[in-house]
């Protein structure tokens with residue numbers, strides 16, 4: 567059997583795709599023969615390989631271990647915090663792929679997934695003539711390729727620099743500039759921190775006030791569970807996924823506390839419109855700017871699934887990792903599986919249900935029992 571005819575195709579080799587790959591292999595499926603994992607990135611690391619050079623693990627950025635990672639001798643619990651996170655994750659995930667023989671094929675970009683006449687999928691790639699025809703597609707595509715774009719009038723009139731999160735490469739690009747950072751999540755706060763000593767001024771705008779929490783483990787776990795519950799409810803109802811940080815708030819780390827003490831976390835409400843050389847606030851005040859960084863979140867990067875009627879912007883009905891309206895399609899790392907810990911748990915369930923689907927067993931799979 568060639569790769570192209572393997573019954574299972576996993577799109578994406580970030581934490582979600584690798585976790586699913588691990589669990590499939592553990593169930594006896596053979597990498598490259600029964601299951602093929604493809605990724606459009608040049609190397610291991612999922613989205614982390616593309617993150618800006620100054621981003622480090624530790625403090626706000628923590629990654630849970632992949633399942634079975636202890637056998638590689640590595641753990642993120644003691645990962646170095648001096649090198650760029652992009653390098654650390656690339657090395658750890660690369661070691662993991664080799665250890666479990668996952669044989670990720672890259673760079674392979676999936677461009678479209680259709681249903682073929684025999685009920686399998688017809689998967690096209692950017693390399694015409696190198697498609698796949700699996701019975702099961704597991705989209706573990708993450709969000710990095712699909713940043714949300716702002717719906718603010720006048721954006722096209724701005725003559726300064728405008729970027730979205732994945733375009734940020736270095737604080738040096740903003741040296742001496744007046745910069746607005748828009749967004750209330752970890753990326754926005756990270757940018758404020760990075761720009762604090764290089765930009766001329768940093769202005770922080772969000773639609774809603776941001777809640778900062780003490781670094782209380784019990785509270786974080788409780789809010790994390792509530793966030794997973796809300797994500798799951800939205801996914802099962804086919805609604806657009808809610809913002810995670812609006813439920814969990816942001817942990818007030820020592821670094822953020824220092825920023826706050828310097829007056830850099832003086833959040834302002836979202837501006838009413840953008841003009842050529844700045845923004846106009848709701849009360850009519852003009853704020854001159856040289857640059858705007860839009861860090862307002864992401865959608866799941868599901869563009870290639872559009873021929874199947876799947877659109878993350880409108881919402882997709884997903885229960886326990888399978889697309890309810892598209893038999894044979896699984897979404898790993900989506901909604902309630904988005905955190906590193908729940909991605910690993912969700913991957914085990916997906917691997918089991920994939921086998922069930924291929925065996926023509928009971929479908930859709932029975933619902934997970936609610937935890938007492």
Ligand SMILES: Cc1cc2nc3c(=O)[nH]c(=O)nc-3n(C[C@H](O)[C@H](O)[C@H](O)COP(=O)(O)OP(=O)(O)OC[C@H]3O[C@@H](n4cnc5c(N)ncnc54)[C@H](O)[C@@H]3O)c2cc1C
Pocket residue numbers: 577578579580581582583604605606607611612613614617626627628629630674675676677706707708709710711731752753867870898899904905906
């Ligand atoms: C700035 C930032 C910081 C973050 N920090 C943390 C953190 O500290 N801890 C944490 O747990 N989470 C963090 N997150 C969330 C983090 O992105 C996820 O935890 C993790 O990367 C998601 O893994 P994933 O496998 O779902 O997606 P990804 O890591 O994005 O992997 C998806 C893979 O799919 C591939 N792919 C996508 N589309 C295609 C296609 N059409 N064809 C082929 N390949 C494709 C991509 O190349 C990519 O390698 C952060 C997010 C951001 C934006």
